[in-house]
Amino acid sequence: MTIDRALPRTADNLLLTGAGTGTRVQLQGIVKSFGGTRVLHGVDLDVAPGEFVSLLGPSGCGKTTALRVLAGLETADSGSVMLGGRDVSRVPTNKRDIGMVFQSYSLFPHLRVLENTAFGLRRRGVARAAAAARAAAALELVGLANLADRFPHQLSGGQQQRVALARALVTEPRVLLLDEPLSALDAKVRVQLRDEIRRLQLRLGITTVFVTHDQEEALAVSDRIAVMDSGRIEQIGTPEDLYLRPQTPAVAAFVGLSSALPGLATGSSVTVWGTRLPIQGDPAEGPVEALVRPENVRVAPDTSSASDAGVSAQVEESTFLGSFRRTVLRTTDGIMVHAQHSAEERLEYGQRVRVRLVPAPVTVRRV
Known part of the structure; x- marks a missing residue:
C-alpha cells in the first residue's frame, strides 16, 4: 500500500532527519479472555508501513x-x-520499540517539560546533553519549544x-500507539490536536494505530479504519468505504448517522415508502429495516395528496450546523427520520412536510 505524504521530510529537526518509512504491524488471530469472558475473537489486522489506522467502536468492543x-x-x-515481520508476542513492552500516548497525560509533576520529554531517553x-x-527537537515538533522550562501544572490540557x-x-x-488521547480535551482543542497528530504522522512516516470511539476523529485522520464490535473487526477500509459502502448493519449504524426505516426487501432491492433502493451487501427477502443516510432524505411542503411520493411527517427539531441543517422528523406512524438539507431552508417545530427518499444504496437488517 502506498501512503501519500502531505508534507516533505526536511532536515531542520533531529527527529525529521532520521524519519523512516514506517514498520508493518500485524495482529494474527488474536484471542484474549478475562476471567472466562472472551473479549477478542481471533482479531486479524494488517497495517502497512507508514499507515495511520484507527480502531473504532463503542465502549467494550x-x-x-x-x-x-x-x-x-x-x-x-x-x-x-x-x-516488521518479527514475532514479538513474547517480547516485553520496553523491547518492542513503540511509543504510546494515553488518555491521561501521565506527566511527572516534579519534572519540567524538557525533563519529562527526555525521560525515556535517559x-x-x-547522555544528558x-x-x-x-x-528540544521533539518539543519544537509539537510547537512547545518555548515552554520547555515549565512544570506540567503550568500547562493547559492540550499542552x-x-x-x-x-x-x-x-x-x-x-510504531506509535494512541489510546483515546483526545477524549479529555474540549472540542476545539481536540480538533486542533487531532489535525496536528495527523500532520506529524505524515511528516515522520511513522506507522500509527489510533483507538477512538469518536467516528468524526477516525474519519478525519485515518488512512483506514477498523470498525470493531463485540471483540471482532466488522469491517476495515478507507473512511469513504465505511461511510458509503458499509458491509454490515453494525458498521452502517455506527459510522455516520442513519435512520432505520421499515421496508420490504425483494432480492437486491428494498422498497421504502414507495421508493426502490438498491441493497448493499447480501440480498434479502421480506420485512427489513433500511439504514438511510440523512443526505439521502428530501423534505418538501406537504401537499396532503395521497399520490405524492414519500410520507407525511412533522418537524420535531431542526439544528443549524453552519453550512447545513439537520432536521428530525416524525412520520404519522411515529417513525423518526433524520434529514440533512440547506442551511437556508428553515423548518419550524410542528411544521407539516412531505418526506421522500433518494434511491441511493442502503444497508438493511432483518427484523
Whole structure:
C-alpha cells in the first residue's frame, strides 16, 4: 500500500532527519479472555508501513484490549503480534520499540517539560546533553519549544497532551500507539490536536494505530479504519468505504448517522415508502429495516395528496450546523427520520412536510 505524504521530510529537526518509512504491524488471530469472558475473537489486522489506522467502536468492543496486546501490556491467549515481520508476542513492552500516548497525560509533576520529554531517553542510557537536544527537537515538533522550562501544572490540557506526544516521539519509535488521547480535551482543542497528530504522522512516516470511539476523529485522520464490535473487526477500509459502502448493519449504524426505516426487501432491492433502493451487501427477502443516510432524505411542503411520493411527517427539531441543517422528523406512524438539507431552508417545530427518499444504496437488517 502506498501512503501519500502531505508534507516533505526536511532536515531542520533531529527527529525529521532520521524519519523512516514506517514498520508493518500485524495482529494474527488474536484471542484474549478475562476471567472466562472472551473479549477478542481471533482479531486479524494488517497495517502497512507508514499507515495511520484507527480502531473504532463503542465502549467494550475490544479496541483498547487489541491495542494493549499490540503494545505488550496484555498477553494474548493465542495468536501472534508481528512488527516488521518479527514475532514479538513474547517480547516485553520496553523491547518492542513503540511509543504510546494515553488518555491521561501521565506527566511527572516534579519534572519540567524538557525533563519529562527526555525521560525515556535517559532511561535508555542516552547522555544528558544528547537527550536534552533530542527532547528540544521533539518539543519544537509539537510547537512547545518555548515552554520547555515549565512544570506540567503550568500547562493547559492540550499542552500537556502535546508533551505526552513529544515524549512518545522522542525515542524515534517504529510504531506509535494512541489510546483515546483526545477524549479529555474540549472540542476545539481536540480538533486542533487531532489535525496536528495527523500532520506529524505524515511528516515522520511513522506507522500509527489510533483507538477512538469518536467516528468524526477516525474519519478525519485515518488512512483506514477498523470498525470493531463485540471483540471482532466488522469491517476495515478507507473512511469513504465505511461511510458509503458499509458491509454490515453494525458498521452502517455506527459510522455516520442513519435512520432505520421499515421496508420490504425483494432480492437486491428494498422498497421504502414507495421508493426502490438498491441493497448493499447480501440480498434479502421480506420485512427489513433500511439504514438511510440523512443526505439521502428530501423534505418538501406537504401537499396532503395521497399520490405524492414519500410520507407525511412533522418537524420535531431542526439544528443549524453552519453550512447545513439537520432536521428530525416524525412520520404519522411515529417513525423518526433524520434529514440533512440547506442551511437556508428553515423548518419550524410542528411544521407539516412531505418526506421522500433518494434511491441511493442502503444497508438493511432483518427484523
